[in-house]
Amino acid sequence: MYKYLLPILILLAISASAGAQNSANSPLVKENSGKDGFSTHLAFELTTPTGSAGRWSTGGGASLTISYSHFITDHMFIAPGVGGFYNSMGTDFIPQYNNIYEGTVKNWGVRVPILLGYQLRLAQDLNLAFATGPLLNINLYAREQATPNFNADPIEPAESINLFGQGFNRLDLQWDFYVGLIYKQRYSVGFSAGAGITNVASMTEGQRRLNIRRNNFSFMLSYTF
Secondary structure (H helix, E strand, C coil): CHHHHHHHHHHHHHHHHHHHHHHHHHHHHHHCCCCCCCEEEEEEEEEECCCCCCCCCCEEEEEEEEEEEEEEEEEEEEEEEEEEEEEEEEECCCCCCCCCCCCEEEEEEEEEEEEEEEEEEECCCCCEEEEEEEEEEEEEEEEECCCEEEECCEECCCCCHHHHHCCCCCEEEEEEEEEEEECCCEEEEEEEEEECCCCEEEEEEEEEEEEEEEEEEEEEEECCC
């Protein structure tokens, strides 16, 4: 699924750029379309791993971030931020337990985005923004929670595996693409896609070496103070 979402966001950004060039003579577009300030962002996320060879599968999560946007030009801005995130992924096989085959990867941490973007005015109270840049994930908690197996004899209880001892990295890096609409320079809704560029985990499973990267697709609600 993720491989289809990222091209869609890129096409939206290209279309927005083309629209901006075609309307360059509009007084609305020539106006300063944004202002410096703090903003908060609540995102609802889907996390899809690549390179896990079926060990992990797509799961849900959320993040809350505070950022500061500084306009370098009338329309171009840089937006560093910091926030917290929770990601989960499904797991279909946990080799540490012979009779437990299902569970959930739970990952909490701190996220530091640094985005470079462009904003333009579409109408009197409506702006379009798109941005891209790195996301640094600082992983504070990562465990694989195995669910009870009631088919085993005796029944296997729930178990919890510390993934930091299994190859889960304390740091991983993603590259983010964002497109959003801003109303009255305060309220915004947007979509983002974060592609993993470093491994979130490197682990050995039998004869296989798994180099797993984290990919996120998010629906984001934001407020600018």
